[in-house]
Amino acid sequence: MDTVIRLGVFVGMLLLMMAWEAYSPRRPLRYSRWQRWPINIGLSAITTVLLRFSIGGIAYFSAVLAAEMQFGLLNIVILPFVLSVVLALVLFDLAVYGQHLLLHRWPLLWRLHKVHHTDLDFDVTTAVRFHPVEIVLSLFYKVFVISLLGAPAIAVLIFELILSTSALFNHSNIAIPVAWDRRLRWLFVTPDMHRIHHSTAQGETDSNFGSSISLWDRLFSTYTPEPALGQTGMHIGLSQYQYSPAVTLKKLLLMPFRS
Numbered sequence: 001m002d003t004v005i006r007l008g009v010f011v012g013m014l015l016l017m018m019a020w021e022a023y024s025p026r027r028p029l030r031y032s033r034w035q036r037w038p039i040n041i042g043l044s045a046i047t048t049v050l051l052r053f054s055i056g057g058i059a060y061f062s063a064v065l066a067a068e069m070q071f072g073l074l075n076i077v078i079l080p081f082v083l084s085v086v087l088a089l090v091l092f093d094l095a096v097y098g099q100h101l102l103l104h105r106w107p108l109l110w111r112l113h114k115v116h117h118t119d120l121d122f123d124v125t126t127a128v129r130f131h132p133v134e135i136v137l138s139l140f141y142k143v144f145v146i147s148l149l150g151a152p153a154i155a156v157l158i159f160e161l162i163l164s165t166s167a168l169f170n171h172s173n174i175a176i177p178v179a180w181d182r183r184l185r186w187l188f189v190t191p192d193m194h195r196i197h198h199s200t201a202q203g204e205t206d207s208n209f210g211s212s213i214s215l216w217d218r219l220f221s222t223y224t225p226e227p228a229l230g231q232t233g234m235h236i237g238l239s240q241y242q243y244s245p246a247v248t249l250k251k252l253l254l255m256p257f258r259s
């Protein structure tokens with residue numbers, strides 16, 4: 001059942017953002033969608049199938065197991081249920097911020113994560129452009145965090161929904177009025193905030209790591225409010241990978257393992 005809900009929310013949000021991008025785009029795309037979308041969606045399809053028939057359910061399972069074994073912070077410190085769910089959600093988001101920082105700072109992890117950053121345009125499909133091995137590793141990391149926190153199983157389900165919905169939202173090429181963007185950014189990561197993280201300028205790539213809550217970047221001084229060249233003038237991607245967007249799936253899958 002939870003797979004149906006997750007898939008339904010994901011596809012609904014994907015289509016909504018695609019429609020919004022078509023109706024009111026933030027920037028003109030440099031390349032045809034047909035050059036990038038099959039690659040991005042192809043990567044996501046491989047990962048989905050891979051996880052569906054292997055370890056896809058272990059995050060939820062680890063929460064159930066931690067509760068049964070009375071393991072982890074929130075299973076030891078007993079709080080009102082709603083409070084422990086909210087606390088777990090906030091701490092999860094902090095953990096994902098930390099993970100994202102590591103993906104950029106640790107060269108071995110960067111080999112995997114750079115696949116995400118080699119997209120030469122920035123739109124909703126960029127949100128699903130990840131190397132399958134990165135997704136598998138992040139699943140193990142999630143299990144580690146869930147066990148340590150003793151997170152309630154329902155918090156794991158809610159967090160998965162928040163994470164995928166906010167990733168689709170904040171990678172979208174949608175025009176949100178600047179005043180609204182400012183208001184939203186007090187708490188949430190907006191597309192204008194996250195796009196800066198996909199800039200070819202190294203200092204900008206190494207900032208705005210947050211996934212849902214914008215607070216962590218301000219708190220840990222990794223926040224860049226605006227790109228130097230402006231939202232419509234900034235370049236997307238990595239300066240050392242400005243090749244054709246029609247790079248093959250095979251090349252991207254092998255990219256982390258090449259010197």
Ligand SMILES: [Zn+2]
Nearest residue numbers: 100104113197
């Ligand atoms: Zn990143």
